[in-house]
Amino acid sequence: MKPVLPFLELEVGPRVPVTCDGVALDLPLGANLAAALLAAGIDVFRHTPVSGAPRGPFCMMGACFDCLVEIAGTTRQACMVEVTAGLDIRRPNMGRDAGI
Amino acid sequence: MQEFDLAIIGAGPAGMAAAHEAAGLGLRVVLLDEQPRPGGQIHRDVDRVAGARADRLGLDYRHGLRLTAALRQADIHHLAGAVVWAIEDGFCLSYTRNGQAGQVTAARVVLATGALERPMPLPGWTLPGVMMAGAGQILLKQSGVAARRAVLVGAGPLLYLVAAQMVRAGTPPLALVETPTGADRWRALRHLAGALRGWRDLVKGAAMLAVIARARVPRFPAATDIVIEGKTGPDALRFTSRGRAQRIPCDIVFLHHGVVPDTQAARSLGVRHLWHPQQACFVPQLDDWGGTDVPGVYIAGDGGGIGGAGAAEIAGRLAALRLAEDAGRITQAQRDHRAKPLRAALSRALALRPFLDAAFPPYAAALAPADDTVVCRCEEVTAGTIRDHARLGCLGPNQAKAYGRAGMGPCQGRYCGLTVTAILAKANGRSFDDTGYFRIRPPLKPVTLGALAAMEHTEPGTPDQETKT
Numbered sequence: 361m362k363p364v365l366p367f368l369e370l371e372v373g374p375r376v377p378v379t380c381d382g383v384a385l386d387l388p389l390g391a392n393l394a395a396a397l398l399a400a401g402i403d404v405f406r407h408t409p410v411s412g413a414p415r416g417p418f419c420m421m422g423a424c425f426d427c428l429v430e431i432a433g434t435t436r437q438a439c440m441v442e443v444t445a446g447l448d449i450r451r452p453n454m455g456r457d458a459g460i
Numbered sequence: 461m462q463e464f465d466l467a468i469i470g471a472g473p474a475g476m477a478a479a480h481e482a483a484g485l486g487l488r489v490v491l492l493d494e495q496p497r498p499g500g501q502i503h504r505d506v507d508r509v510a511g512a513r514a515d516r517l518g519l520d521y522r523h524g525l526r527l528t529a530a531l532r533q534a535d536i537h538h539l540a541g542a543v544v545w546a547i548e549d550g551f552c553l554s555y556t557r558n559g560q561a562g563q564v565t566a567a568r569v570v571l572a573t574g575a576l577e578r579p580m581p582l583p584g585w586t587l588p589g590v591m592m593a594g595a596g597q598i599l600l601k602q603s604g605v606a607a608r609r610a611v612l613v614g615a616g617p618l619l620y621l622v623a624a625q626m627v628r629a630g631t632p633p634l635a636l637v638e639t640p641t642g643a644d645r646w647r648a649l650r651h652l653a654g655a656l657r658g659w660r661d662l663v664k665g666a667a668m669l670a671v672i673a674r675a676r677v678p679r680f681p682a683a684t685d686i687v688i689e690g691k692t693g694p695d696a697l698r699f700t701s702r703g704r705a706q707r708i709p710c711d712i713v714f715l716h717h718g719v720v721p722d723t724q725a726a727r728s729l730g731v732r733h734l735w736h737p738q739q740a741c742f743v744p745q746l747d748d749w750g751g752t753d754v755p756g757v758y759i760a761g762d763g764g765g766i767g768g769a770g771a772a773e774i775a776g777r778l779a780a781l782r783l784a785e786d787a788g789r790i791t792q793a794q795r796d797h798r799a800k801p802l803r804a805a806l807s808r809a810l811a812l813r814p815f816l817d818a819a820f821p822p823y824a825a826a827l828a829p830a831d832d833t834v835v836c837r838c839e840e841v842t843a844g845t846i847r848d849h850a851r852l853g854c855l856g857p858n859q860a861k862a863y864g865r866a867g868m869g870p871c872q873g874r875y876c877g878l879t880v881t882a883i884l885a886k887a888n889g890r891s892f893d894d895t896g897y898f899r900i901r902p903p904l905k906p907v908t909l910g911a912l913a914a915m916e917h918t919e920p921g922t923p924d925q926e927t928k929t
Contacts, residue, residue: 366589366693366711370604370629371513388603390508395603403588403693410840414692416588418837418875420595421501422494422543422905423576423722425838425870434559434908440543442496 365401376445381454387443394420394427394438397449405429405438407453428452464490464537465787466780467553467566469544469725472500473769474761475572476527478776483534485784490537490564492544492555498528500574501594502769505602517601517625527773539564546902547729551756554915556907561915568756568786570779571726572772575719575762578741578822579875580614581829584688585715586837593622593716606631610712611697613637613686615820617665619716624668627675635708636672637699639717639823641682648819658812680706684825688713717822720878721763727900729754735892738817739766740827741878742897749782750775758783770809774802827882835883836876838869843883850887856896857881870906873898 375386380402387396394417397405404414405427417427420439427438430450438449466482468475471493479491491498499506503524506514514522531538539557546554552565577592584590593612599605606626612619612633619636626633655662672679680701687698689707696709720741723733731752736743743765750758758779761772778799785795829835831844841864849863857873857880860866866880867873873880877898885895 364608366608367599368606368608368631370606392598392603395599395605398599399603399605405588408840413586413840414588415586416591416693418591418595419577420591420598421576423871423874428870440494 365399366403367399367401369399376443378443378445378447378449380449381451387447389443389445391443392420392439393429393441393443393447393449396443397429397438404451404454406451409453412453461552462490462537462564464488464564464566466490466568466570466783467492467551467564468570468572469493469547469553470500470572470574470761470763471495471498471531471538471540472502472572472574472761472772473524473527474574474763474772474776475500475570476531476776477773478570478572478760478780479536479538480527480530480534481777481780482783483536485780486789487780487784487787488537489535490539490566491531492539492542492553492564494541494543496541498531498538498540499524501598503527504598509601513601513604521601523769543905543907544725545905545907547725547904548902554902554907556905556911559908559911561907561911563915568758568783569729570750570758570760570776570783571763572759572761572776573722573725573763574772575766576722576874577716578718578720579879580715580717580823580826581833581835581843581876581879582686582688582715582823582826583830583833584690584694584713586834586840587688587690587693589690589693589711590688590713590715593619593714594719596712596714597622597625600625600629607633607712607714609634609710610714611635611637611708611710612714612716613639613683613697613699614715614717614823615639616716616718617668617816617820618719620665620668620672622714622716623677624671627671627677632675632677633714634678634710635697636677636679637683637686637697637701637708638679638681639683639686640820644819644821648815651815651818655812655815657808658810658815661812686823686825717826718820719762719766721765722874723763723897724872724874724900724904726752726757726759726763727897728902728904729757731757731759733897736765738814740822741766742881742892748778750779751782767810767813771806774806774809778802778806827879828886829879829883835879836866836869836873838871838876839865839867841866841876843879846880846883847887850884854884855888855890856884857898858896860884861898867898872900872904 465487506524829843
């Protein structure tokens with residue numbers, strides 16, 4: 361991870377606990393999940409099934425399917441999910457570098 | 461199953477205006493939208509945005525508040541968070557909402573599915589941290605999340621808007637790398653006389669450029685040979701501007717070179733599309749009311765050809781008038797009387813469009829990417845592979861699917877379709893219309909087997925239901 365996070369949260373509000381690959385995170389309640397994960401410093405959301413290349417959010421409007429994550433076992437577009445307490449987020453095909 | 465006079469897909473400016481107008485004329489309207497709250501992409505989440513953030517985003521955004529307020533007042537069955545994945549004859553619309561599948565039927569359909577950003581395949585565009593500029597804007601306006609060290613790359617008014625909004629947010633872009641050339645500007649000047657009728661938009665554009673200039677954001681014109689360097693994310697943007705090689709270290713790259721109609725739903729219904737040379741995309745063929753060659757199917761807004769939010773709203777109202785007449789709620793004379801001022805407003809709203817199309821053409825190198833550049837992001841198919849298909853006799857995008865899976869991933873060609881058509885058209889020396897586009901079939905968006913299996917037992921969605929994830 362880079363010392364300064366690439367994204368900056370401009371506002372503060374209530375936060376709720378979630379887990380991402382088992383690691384505890386506090387994300388803004390009701391926020392767009394893809395935006396909240398980016399702001400938390402998570403840039404790689406998954407690796408592609410074809411070549412294993414890293415991917416992250418690209419369109420933020422539910423069209424590109426690059427921000428796919430697993431939530432409670434179902435593959436979802438992170439940019440179409442809102443943050444709620446207790447989300448269990450897993451990143452598909454993270455393989456060897458699954459650490460956050 | 462609930463039956464309606466009219467189903468509208470998409471709650472952006474066109475869909476909201478169509479719903480409000482049609483409900484006001486006595487039609488039973490169901491409005492299905494993917495997002496949890498109305499607004500579409502341009503007015504995304506406008507009802508929740510705090511005052512301070514609305515100031516940063518500007519007046520146009522607040523106009524969305526008026527549209528959503530009108531939507532709440534009218535008697536409309538609004539299914540928020542409903543992803544439509546099939547539209548069948550009759551019309552029966554299947555959707556997923558809160559993980560459950562449901563169906564509604566309607567005698568008529570308005571597709572208000574809006575636009576997508578034009579795919580911009582260039583080396584490095586699949587890296588995490590490389591996003592469309594519209595995505596950067598959504599991060600800012602919906603989530604209040606700003607990129608600290610971002611470069612904006614490409615062409616078009618949205619690029620300036622995002623740059624100005626980033627400046628106001630206190631995180632100006634490191635640079636604005638622009639692909640239009642001096643020749644493009646000359647071509648655009650020919651449309652200036654017409655553009656002056658849209659002077660309000662020109663003034664807005666000048667104001668955005670002033671904000672960018674005051675913040676001393678470096679601007680690089682006529683950029684070519686653009687490459688995003690990096691392995692797990694952008695390290696730097698490399699390009700040539702005015703004959704000089706440049707390299708700008710950065711963390712985030714926002715790409716943009718125009719928007720194109722989202723035609724997936726219309727194509728799945730068999731609506732006829734033709735290539736639009738000025739807008740460099742396929743556009744559905746519509747009559748003056750947004751009617752297509754498929755009876756009962758109407759298209760309003762950017763999904764019917766790029767015109768912007770103002771034009772979309774008017775197109776939505778025009779379609780609603782035509783459909784109210786079709787349903788016998790108003791006479792043809794009443795319809796035409798009400799449409800008259802709308803048509804004048806539509807003409808004004810579209811006045812600037814030819815100027816914009818000429819001034820901000822797509823980045824040429826992204827329309828014909830280098831052989832090793834990934835074109836289909838989902839299946840990781842390169843431009844060279846598509847050219848290989850052409851050498852083996854592949855004439856169109858549907859054949860290309862069989863040859864090498866381009867367009868067969870989860871995005872279903874949304875971010876490679878136009879590129880695949882362009883590459884095959886050029887390689888085979890055929891027109892865009894002859895080359896064609898991917899055949900789009902349901903499901904328009906992925907749907908789980910669980911949702912399908914449970915469909916028989918679910919009641920149709922109820923309005924005002926809390927959307928929980």
